[in-house]
Amino acid sequence: MAKTRKSAKSDTPAPRLTGRLIRRRLRQAVLGVIGLVVLVTLLYKLVNPPTTPYMLTEGHRLGGVTQDWVAMDDIAPVMARSVVAAEDANFCLHWGLDIGAIRAALAAGGDRGASTISQQVVKNVYLWQGRNWVRKALEAVWTPLTEFLWSKRRILELYMNVAEFDTGVFGVQAAAQHYFGVDARSLSGVQAARLAMVLPDPKGRDAANPTAWQRRRAAGIMDGAATIAVDGRASCFQS
DSSP: OHHHHHHHHHHTHHHHHHHHHHHHHHHHHHHHHHHHHHHHHHHHHHSOOSOOHHHHHHHHHHTOOEEOOOOGGGSOHHHHHHHHHHHOTTTTTSSSOOHHHHHHHHHTTTOSOOOOHHHHHHHHHHSOOSOOHHHHHHHHHHHHHHHHHSOHHHHHHHHHHHSEEETTEESHHHHHHHHHSSOGGGOOHHHHHHHHHHTTOTTTOOSSSOOHHHHHHHHHHHHHHHHHHHHSTTTTTOO
16 A cells, blocks of 8 residues: 555645646747747848749749849839839838837728838748738737848848839849849839839739830829839938
8 A cells, every 4th residue: 555655745846847748848949940940040141032922823833033133223213112102111110110100000890001111021932921910910910020130221121122013023133024124223213113113013014015004103102202212201211
């Protein structure tokens, strides 16, 4: 009987030890994931991503895509201003999430977008496409980290190099060649505005042969690009 009681006592700590071990392993796993995210984000601060998940998917579907990476200094300044005017006019004013735009989108019942350029970069470079709450949650956490570790100029540089401008055409250099036969550094104000105009719907809009509505939208982007050039909202990415 004594031997039996001793065996029972020796077995009782096991569940507590197992529970502590599981919690320790979970903490280690969470810290490992956080460390990996920080490391990958720091890596792309210095190194240009060779591809993105969406480019890989489209490349497999289409049999290849076109992309030619160009540094920010080799992109016409008016192109950068046009992209910001079209996609995120308060790019220089927020920390990754535009709370005002999010509130306006919620008030409109979700019919208007609220993603900043920073959010789109995180989605394009690291995550997957589509309206998915898991992806949106990851994007919401990863975006402020990216804003903290990267400069605004670097964020915009990546955006213009990985954004889709037509089916299988990624990045402003490939788009400038595809639509206008010029390099990104030589884009005019009209050409830059038309490229920025296609960004919300690259498969449904044409920068070379825009519709009447698309021409009006491009004209509005030109005005917006000129406005942010003088009111300070381009200061964070202009050299």
